[in-house]
Amino acid sequence: MKGRLFVIPIPISVGPPENTLAQSTMDVAKDLRHFVVEKTKTARQFLRKIDRTFPIDDAFFYELNKHNNYEFTQTVLTHLENGINVGVMSEAGYPGIADPGNGVVQMAHKNGIKVIPLIGPSSLFLALATSGLNGQGFTFHGYLPKNESERTNSIKQLSQVIFRTGFAQIFIETPYRNQVMFDALLKHAAPELQLTVALDITGDKEYIVTKTVQDWKSKNLSFDKAPCVFILGKF
């Protein structure tokens, strides 16, 4: 039997991994010795955190290559073909969702390798479930444009899409630009729309609040470099 590729979610906040991972996720990860990873260092730290006796020196790590793609080397494929299970993990959350990693999964499908998802946190999904916004229809955009005028256009377009379709519009920003994005949303999104700000999900400073764009205008937020998911939509 061929090996399987396990998609391993990683905690998105500090604190004990058992707070945000299913026990079975940790059990599977502990038993693996081959990992396709974003960074070897963080992967090692994670494995030591879920199992203090994890034999790190017996484990193999295949890291992101110079093109910022995960390595899915002939070695990894040969292991899988020979019945050895392999894990893929990113720095936080699910590999392949708002993160690199789906190339590895693609290669697995192309080679007839089974891919198995494990259970853990995804900031996008936790934000959506907690937003009160439309979970029957939604789009995730990744990052909006950095250029100011393109960003303004993009925000205006998203507002129009929401009025037309009702679909919630989800996007993220790099932590040091959260304030700029928030200010741009207050300025350019339709004031009657709802805006969810979801900061430090599952962390000590978790803050997930939905208000109209208009209501946010009278509120000062401190983003404090925490990871943030923004969702624009309507009730």
Next chain:
Amino acid sequence: MKGRLFVIPIPISVGPPENTLAQSTMDVAKDLRHFVVEKTKTARQFLRKIDRTFPIDDAFFYELNKHNNYEFTQTVLTHLENGINVGVMSEAGYPGIADPGNGVVQMAHKNGIKVIPLIGPSSLFLALATSGLNGQGFTFHGYLPKNESERTNSIKQLSQVIFRTGFAQIFIETPYRNQVMFDALLKHAAPELQLTVALDITGDKEYIVTKTVQDWKSKNLSFDKAPCVFILGKF
């Protein structure tokens, strides 16, 4: 201090809840006594499953009302205002995502109640992470139209959107119509696109495979009334 509203994910397959829920999710759920639920009967079964000594008779359940909305009654709000925590749960997966439940969360936000997400399985997200398709940009559509000609148009439009944007297009179908949907996709989606079929996620018969539409044509699938997530996209 006001009470908090916890968004409780429910297992999406049979088998021990600890396989798909974080321990902290079960710990929080066990301590609650007030639940806004889709069906009281399933909610009780779930609580007994995660804690055989759960005092069911001391618990209160507020069920979906006749308009198929969750009840967020004055009683629930008063409890929250008085510092009592409340849980919201659906039949499977996350309430409010491809399921009713976001009205309850909306009411919480409108009344300044903190909403806290817990960790468990979401078939949409697990399917996407395992598909190899675009996790940097994607749209979830819920159900496509039932009417044949509208469904055909919808599938053709989705194909065009993928060619234009690269965004993965996710949708679901009621189990007894999976085969009809699959046949329609093979007939009307662009043959060079990738199609993910994700069946019985986290269950015994889990099957998550991505192939081109063309390659699926030579393959007979038995959907066997299992819940299925479809994703159309490109590598």
